[in-house]
Amino acid sequence: MKIKYYIVAFASLLLTSCSDFLDLTPISEASSANYYKNTSDINSALSACYGSLQGTYQYGEYFISLMELRSDNVEDINPGGAAGMFYFIDNFTATSGNNVVRYAWKELYNQIYRCNNVLASIDVVTDAALKKQYEGEAMFLRALAYFNIVRLWGAAPLILKPVTAAEAKSYGRSAVADVYKAIEEDLEVASGMLTSAYDDDNLGRATSVAAKALLAKAYLTQQKWSAAATLLDNIVKDYSSKYGLQNTVADVFDVNQEMNKEIxxxxxxxxxxxxxxxxxxxYFKDKSVIDSKLLASYGNTDDRKAMIEYKKVDANNNVIAKYYDTFDATTAKVGFDLPLLRWADVLLMCAEAHNEVAYENSESSKALSYLNLIRKRANAVEYKVTDLKDQSAFRKAVLEERRLEFPFELHRWFDLIRTDTAIEAMSKVGFTITKNDYLYPIPKTEVDLIDNPETFPQNPGYN
Incomplete structure (x- = not known):
């Protein structure tokens, strides 16, 4: 049974649609105290924090454009759709007035707002074990939100407690390093509070391994190679009895095996x-164009190519096989999950981190072993050390392997940014970009509201 992200009616005080981040109207002291009365209230509020992830403005739609469409994996071929707001993201012509940018920012700060309220009221939970778990979950979800914010926009307001609307307006954009420090602190604490797994009724809640894997990704993004390598080695050592690679890539995405050992x-x-x-x-359907170079990069025996080939659902839907599902007869919806962290990611991050710490010219090197575990599972030809003769060659191989393993899982754009290869990659699909394009514009509504270029400047290239 899945953890349900229901937003229950009595929580509507918190969860009614807000305007942008700085326009949030926090609960008053009285309503906050009256609302969070017991463990059930906190659990419901946490469900709303998880529910933010599902919505249109995050992983339900807009993040697919901001994190995947932006990359070289897929192309938007409908410039007139939705007044071009997705097309402009794809073509690096989005302005600070783009609604994808605006509402993604808004919903991420709404998620943070909810998490802050949970953390501020956590003492109403009387069961010590549950209190620890709920606190860890809220910190994980807040860290995830800030990790997305800092990668999408760079410096950003860092709000770690409930604030009034007036107080919110006083927050400037905190330095990237400060945002990452808060992310690391949340995930370090959360990883010690959370359990490693849940029963079937609670599958989908944040776990200690998820917190550690996200922390490792934050280290990797900052090029903290030694810290990443050490943490990832410990993840493999401590969790491999519960988590691991599925036998095939198809098994990972089988809707009848969701939350399998790889997720x-x-x-x-x-x-x-x-x-x-x-x-x-x-962008998961044949209404977009998958990069021909991506398709051509798979070897003849590589099972992963079939996962991004189209499969017919019905007369109106040909979708990539990775996300194949049938429509429910009653709701007329599909229900496949969207994996954010999986064991294959841990192994490839581990390979990358160890190569960056020190390239090892050996068939038994840890980095090569982890890289080949991924290729072996995919029935791809495994690398020999003679194929990857130096650190640079190995680095390129890992980046390419990540592209082959994770297309349409919202990793590619961030991988190109953190490895500083976006300019080269996008030139191969016809786009001339600069490092200004690594970040999105701060929504114009925010810049205009603060009206202080010193504490709340627009990102370069968007003025």
């Missing part, structure tokens, strides 16, 4: 429950 954290859906399913995003 560390996923955005969960349920097509049979009203409001918990979703439709097919156009």
């Amino acid at each position: 560390l954290f996923a955005v969960r859906y349920s097509k049979s429950v009203l409001g918990e399913g979703h439709g097919y995003n156009d």
